[in-house]
Amino acid sequence: MSIASLTDPITAEGGNTRFENLDHWLQGRTMYGGASALVAYTAAIKAFSDLPPLRAAQVAFVAPTGPEVDLKREIVRQGRNVAQVRSEIWCEGKCTLTAFWLFGTEREPNAVHDAAPVDNWPGPPEEAPDTMTDKGPAFIRHNFELKRAQEQRGPGDPVVRRWARLADREGLDPVSELILLGDVLPPGAMRAMQRQGPISSINWSFNLLETAPETRDGWWLSENASQHAAGGYSSERLRLWNADGKQVLDGMQSVAIFG
Template identity: 30%
Template sequence: MRFSGLMRSVVRTGEEWSVEVGEDWAQGRSLFGGLQAALAVRAMRDLRSIQAPLRSLQVAFLAPVPPGPVALRARVLRTGKNVQQIEARIVAGEDTLCLAIGIYGAARDSRIAVLPVQPPVPAGARIAMPHLPGVTPDDAPSTLPAPLRLPFVPGLTPNFTQHFGVRWLHGSLPLSGSRETRQVLELDLLDEDGDPLDELRVLALADFIPPIALNWLTTPANGSSLNWMVQFLRDRYDDLPPAGWRVHADLVAARDGYLDQSLSLWAPDGTPAALGRQAMTVFG
């Protein structure tokens, strides 16, 4: 099921929300983290009383969320004049698998206006190529005349990647043995239902990029996300297309199997959409 269909199929029963998610949204033994965050915000949407945009989201990935029936609970933590904070959890019985806190804030008059500027993609970027079926016949890094389109390879690339169109603009592919610490990808969210863009879809786009530390490896290794913080920089997204989004990500630090990664998400018109910071584990 495509993204829009999943969001529309979320059902509320009393104080709990539920949805059935297929294997096509899996990332290893858990659901794609961007989808988990989007489902949490989907539940928050039903409780929001302040008609203000989502300004910040903090997510803790506590345990794997397997494909199949997914249950959520949500509650309002605090409502002020301009700001409302809402908590949502993905649960299995009394166990919390994913915890999210969303901050919704009304716009205020301010003389302060500072926004990031999109960094350029280095000219003649070299992309380190691993042995990936359907990607390239060459083992050595190559200078590509056009962006590399990353295919969905069943059994090799995570299942959820089939819902995205991916063009690798800069950096190294996972398991290429490169020491690169920056990646730039151009993304399309493949969603034939054609629902307008919103913060739910922005979350899916922002979380697509894999741990950059995987570039350093040449054999598969276990890894997972521990937490994720996203700051939203636009009030609305329904005036933007689902294609042509760009993600810039940097590996900031890595030690003892834990790593810190930052990202910026850019809308197709070149304006900044979101900033993110994530703690992950990669053992290898």
């Protein structure tokens, strides 16, 4: 399923929308979280085309999202510099995703400092070996290329780090690209699990450090790190860097750990 097939069915009017050939974007019985977040984001920016650049978002994955949806969106508040927009996906009369998007114009800075450089730089993506070839859930096999970006394999420190890029990103703006691939990796807590079992993202919040992020050949360094795991849940920090090691996204996620 191409990126256009995922975004083109969405109209400025929202409402009832159907996506065809959704199998390539599935994670278990629901749409992959990055894809459903992109649907909600696209619904917002198509409805309100004069928004300033995206700065941050809060996304809640409430229930499984299928191919037939009802898209709802509204401007909660629009001030002189900041606009806050809510968009929701509904399936069969129930909300399956709700998202809150923060858009803001650039202002004269009163504080300036760069994000810290990436720890344990793995080297450029061009030198990294491929991984997850013909493995993993459908959305990865059909839509992403992954390369190894850490020596660690199997159990150990609860951190998963990979180079990732979309197999087809034609016509996709860079912010939409980050939303689509920002949730691509399994949680870092996977390395601390005592036995294999299903996992499920519950929410995802992030800040964009660049409003027009750029990288080389589509490669982004993605990292999920568990900060704390107990009681069937993990608190994860999600970060993205470009191919030169400049951080472009900083996020948090709550993940349900089953089994």
